[in-house]
Structure formats: structure tokens, C-alpha cells
Amino acid sequence: MVLFSVRDLSVEAYTAAGTVMPVRRFDLTLNEGDIVGVIGESGSGKTTAVRSMIGLLERNVHIVDGDIRFRGDTIRSNEANRFDTVRGRSIGMVFQSPQRSLNPVRTIASQIGEVLTVLRPDMTRDERQDRMRHVMSSVGFSDVERVLRSYPHALSGGMCQRAAIAAAIAPEPSILIADEATSALDVTTQAEVVTLLKHVTLESDRALVFVTHDILLAAELCSRIVVMYAGEIVEEGLTEQVVNRPRHPYSQALLSAVPLWEPKTSLKGIAGRPPRVLKGFTGCGFADRCAHVREDCRTTIDLQEVAGNHKVRCVLVGDSEDAREAGIGV
Ligand SMILES: Nc1ncnc2c1ncn2[C@@H]1O[C@H](COP(=O)(O)OP(=O)(O)OP(=O)(O)O)[C@@H](O)[C@H]1O
Ligand SMILES: [Mg+2]
Structure with a gap:
């Protein structure tokens, strides 16, 4: 309930x-x-x-x-x-x-x-x-x-x-x-x-x-994980969905910054710093640090379901070619 x-x-x-x-x-x-x-x-x-x-x-x-x-x-x-x-x-x-x-x-x-x-x-x-x-x-x-x-x-x-x-x-x-x-x-x-x-x-x-x-x-x-960035939920899902297959570029960067299941893989930091989100800010807070940034990342983006329970707030999700390239799509 x-x-x-x-x-x-x-x-x-x-x-x-x-x-x-x-x-x-x-x-x-x-x-x-x-x-x-x-x-x-x-x-x-x-x-x-x-x-x-x-x-x-x-x-x-x-x-x-x-x-x-x-x-x-x-x-x-x-x-x-x-x-x-x-x-x-x-x-x-x-x-x-x-x-x-x-x-x-x-x-x-x-x-x-x-x-x-x-x-x-x-x-x-x-x-x-x-x-x-x-x-x-x-x-x-x-x-x-x-x-x-x-x-x-x-x-x-x-x-x-x-x-x-x-x-x-x-x-x-x-x-x-x-x-x-x-x-x-x-x-x-x-x-x-x-x-x-x-x-x-x-x-x-x-x-x-x-x-x-x-x-x-x-x-x-x-059992579930919510990933926040710059005040917004950028990704959420069952733990195994988010941890094994992070879709949002920020979650991907965050998870590659920790020695998760394979301690031998090289760890990456995330270049840049989170933005200070002033009132009136629209779009993805991660845009300035994201390798896949596009013009429409500056518009309001909704959380979209990529698989049952698994949701991502990224414009690439709706675009199969860019999404595939970024490892975000299905
Ligand atoms: N009392 C406050 N006055 C001004 N700004 C605030 C205040 N509380 C929160 N903020 C703003 O909200 C942002 C988010 O703060 P918050 O403490 O919720 O983050 P957090 O994710 O819990 O960080 P941490 O992991 O360091 O605990 C801060 O960067 C700050 O800009
Ligand atoms: Mg805190």
C-alpha cells in the first residue's frame, strides 16, 4: 500500500x-x-x-x-x-x-x-x-x-x-x-x-x-535508488537497474567514479562542478558537464520511463540514435 x-x-x-x-x-x-x-x-x-x-x-x-x-x-x-x-x-x-x-x-x-x-x-x-x-x-x-x-x-x-x-x-x-x-x-x-x-x-x-x-x-x-543532480531527480529505478545499467550521463559518470563491482577498472572523476541553480533556471543541470550535450538540453525535460520502473530525465532517451551512441537507449 x-x-x-x-x-x-x-x-x-x-x-x-x-x-x-x-x-x-x-x-x-x-x-x-x-x-x-x-x-x-x-x-x-x-x-x-x-x-x-x-x-x-x-x-x-x-x-x-x-x-x-x-x-x-x-x-x-x-x-x-x-x-x-x-x-x-x-x-x-x-x-x-x-x-x-x-x-x-x-x-x-x-x-x-x-x-x-x-x-x-x-x-x-x-x-x-x-x-x-x-x-x-x-x-x-x-x-x-x-x-x-x-x-x-x-x-x-x-x-x-x-x-x-x-x-x-x-x-x-x-x-x-x-x-x-x-x-x-x-x-x-x-x-x-x-x-x-x-x-x-x-x-x-x-x-x-x-x-x-x-x-x-x-x-x-x-531496493530502489533515486539519483539527484542540481535539485532534480535525473534517474530512478530498482537498484539493479540503476547500478547495473545507469542511463543518465550523470549517473553513468557517478557510478564510474566509484569502485563498484570491479575494483580493477579505472575510476573516473567528473570534470567541472555542479551549477548553482538560481530561480528561473531551466533544463538539465548536468548539461555543462555532459559530453552528449545538445541544444534541447536547455529546455524543461520530464522523467521518461526506459523500462518498467526505470526512469531517466534526459532528452537523449527519446532519440534512439543519440541515445544508443551515449549508452542511454534500450
Ligand atoms: N539554508 C540554506 N540557505 C541557502 N541555500 C541553501 C540552504 N539549504 C540548502 N541550500 C542550497 O541547496 C543546495 C542543496 O543543499 P542540500 O544540503 O540539500 O544538498 P545535499 O545533497 O544534501 O548535500 P550534501 O551531500 O553535502 O549533504 C545547496 O548547494 C545550497 O545551495
Ligand atoms: Mg545533505
């Missing part, structure tokens, strides 16, 4: 240098059990897109267009704004550094307790205590009582992140958003936390949105 949908989301940020558009025409659908990876280089709009899903934006950043629904109910439209009905309660968030999610001067018990008091007033005090202990053991703590009595500084980075995940899932949200939630951890701890995120997602038929720079990690964990 469709848990959550975002249609045509556009976000503006007001800066001294003018109005920029960190997210343009962003669409996302989440079903129960979906694990969706959002990848793209720094500044492509990943954080702004997922924070928009719960209306958690900085003061100079505003959603200017878009329709957001949770289980069919409108959360945001051009007439309505009801993020407070879902934030934390239906959609939980895990941040990059546990220090940002956890308060250093309060024990873990008091923090998870407060989350439950605020977000689950329907529960009795005993039910909240039970729920707290239950989530702490489901994130893998065996010495639950000791950890609950601890302050964050007494715990390792991995333990803090597990406690932050426990706090996020305590109110029983249907969706978890993890924004670079494993980036600050060492590789072994990262693997543990990724396994945990998968476990807590699948055990309760949640959906997980996993934002990361780490394509290998996304490929391992996610």
Missing part, C-alpha cells in the same frame, strides 16, 4: 546572492517495505528534499510548490500545511551525527521518554516504559538498563546512533528517514547500523529513505 507520496515538490532558498532552487519537481512514492536510496554529489539537494517531507526546513528555505500525502491524507498542498500531524509520529528522522539527535546533558531514558510523552500521549506511563525497553532491545542493546541510565558521552558513536534509532522508532513511525546516518561511523559500525536500519524497517513494514554519498552502501541496502 502507498504510505507516502510527494508530487512536483519545488523548494526555494533565499540567499544574499539571490533565490536558489535546491529542489525542483521532485517526486517520490513510498510503499510498505520500500528501502529507497537517495544518492548524488554534495549540494544536489538530497537533504533539502527529505527534510521537506516533514517540513523541517531552515527559516530561509520554503516549499513553493508540491503535494505531499501520508496514507492518502494531504500533508502539504498549495492550500494546506499539516506537517505537525506526521513529524516524528508517522515519519521519524535519524541524522548524520547522533550528537545532533541526542541531548548531551540528558540520559537516554529521559530523551526517549520525552519523545514518547510528546508524540504518544495516547500511551499510559507504563506502556511508554515498556515501549522504551522494547525499542532499546530491538536496536540490539543487551544491557538496556545501563544504557538507559547513561549520558550520550558515555556511549560510543555506534551506540549513540543505535540509541538515536531507538528514539526515532519509539513512537512507531511508518517511515524512517536516515540522512547520512552512517557516514560518521567506522566501517564495521556502519555495517551494523545499516543492518539495524534494514531490520527495523522490515520487521514493522515501514519504509526507509536512506540518503547517502556512499553508492556501494546504497546498492547493498536499498
Whole structure:
């Protein structure tokens, strides 16, 4: 069943240098059990897109267009704004550094307790205590009582992140958003936390949105992948479709920049830098860095289906000869 949908989301940020558009025409659908990876280089709009899903934006950043629904109910439209009905309660968030999610001067018990008091007033005090202990053991703590009595500084980075995940899932949200939630951890701890995120997602038929720079990690964990560039989704599909056969020239360049399945193949960087997308910008953000650029790349381009579930935002998709040459076509 469709848990959550975002249609045509556009976000503006007001800066001294003018109005920029960190997210343009962003669409996302989440079903129960979906694990969706959002990848793209720094500044492509990943954080702004997922924070928009719960209306958690900085003061100079505003959603200017878009329709957001949770289980069919409108959360945001051009007439309505009801993020407070879902934030934390239906959609939980895990941040990059546990220090940002956890308060250093309060024990873990008091923090998870407060989350439950605020977000689950329907529960009795005993039910909240039970729920707290239950989530702490489901994130893998065996010495639950000791950890609950601890302050964050007494715990390792991995333990803090597990406690932050426990706090996020305590109110029983249907969706978890993890924004670079494993980036600050060492590789072994990262693997543990990724396994945990998968476990807590699948055990309760949640959906997980996993934002990361780490394509290998996304490929391992996610069932679907969304590739963002300059505020737009340039490609999306099942993980194997995007990873094994990237179609958009940016995804192709991005994937050839990481040692994917064949560590021996030579790695390529992507020449140039992403553009600063000012309000009024149209066309493909990658055009200036793309070897296949054409005049019509400067016009508005829609996402087009190239195979079941696999969509690409590139003018070459509609042109069989150029597409074949660029390795984009069927
Ligand atoms: N508060 C803000 N004020 C001004 N510009 C902003 C603000 N937030 C985001 N932006 C703009 O939006 C762009 C996208 O930012 P965002 O943080 O969403 O990217 P990201 O893909 O999450 O990057 P990273 O991988 O580094 O986390 C930035 O390059 C910046 O130009
Ligand atoms: Mg980010």
C-alpha cells in the first residue's frame, strides 16, 4: 500500500546572492517495505528534499510548490500545511551525527521518554516504559538498563546512533528517514547500523529513505535508488537497474567514479562542478558537464520511463540514435 507520496515538490532558498532552487519537481512514492536510496554529489539537494517531507526546513528555505500525502491524507498542498500531524509520529528522522539527535546533558531514558510523552500521549506511563525497553532491545542493546541510565558521552558513536534509532522508532513511525546516518561511523559500525536500519524497517513494514554519498552502501541496502543532480531527480529505478545499467550521463559518470563491482577498472572523476541553480533556471543541470550535450538540453525535460520502473530525465532517451551512441537507449 502507498504510505507516502510527494508530487512536483519545488523548494526555494533565499540567499544574499539571490533565490536558489535546491529542489525542483521532485517526486517520490513510498510503499510498505520500500528501502529507497537517495544518492548524488554534495549540494544536489538530497537533504533539502527529505527534510521537506516533514517540513523541517531552515527559516530561509520554503516549499513553493508540491503535494505531499501520508496514507492518502494531504500533508502539504498549495492550500494546506499539516506537517505537525506526521513529524516524528508517522515519519521519524535519524541524522548524520547522533550528537545532533541526542541531548548531551540528558540520559537516554529521559530523551526517549520525552519523545514518547510528546508524540504518544495516547500511551499510559507504563506502556511508554515498556515501549522504551522494547525499542532499546530491538536496536540490539543487551544491557538496556545501563544504557538507559547513561549520558550520550558515555556511549560510543555506534551506540549513540543505535540509541538515536531507538528514539526515532519509539513512537512507531511508518517511515524512517536516515540522512547520512552512517557516514560518521567506522566501517564495521556502519555495517551494523545499516543492518539495524534494514531490520527495523522490515520487521514493522515501514519504509526507509536512506540518503547517502556512499553508492556501494546504497546498492547493498536499498531496493530502489533515486539519483539527484542540481535539485532534480535525473534517474530512478530498482537498484539493479540503476547500478547495473545507469542511463543518465550523470549517473553513468557517478557510478564510474566509484569502485563498484570491479575494483580493477579505472575510476573516473567528473570534470567541472555542479551549477548553482538560481530561480528561473531551466533544463538539465548536468548539461555543462555532459559530453552528449545538445541544444534541447536547455529546455524543461520530464522523467521518461526506459523500462518498467526505470526512469531517466534526459532528452537523449527519446532519440534512439543519440541515445544508443551515449549508452542511454534500450
Ligand atoms: N539554508 C540554506 N540557505 C541557502 N541555500 C541553501 C540552504 N539549504 C540548502 N541550500 C542550497 O541547496 C543546495 C542543496 O543543499 P542540500 O544540503 O540539500 O544538498 P545535499 O545533497 O544534501 O548535500 P550534501 O551531500 O553535502 O549533504 C545547496 O548547494 C545550497 O545551495
Ligand atoms: Mg545533505
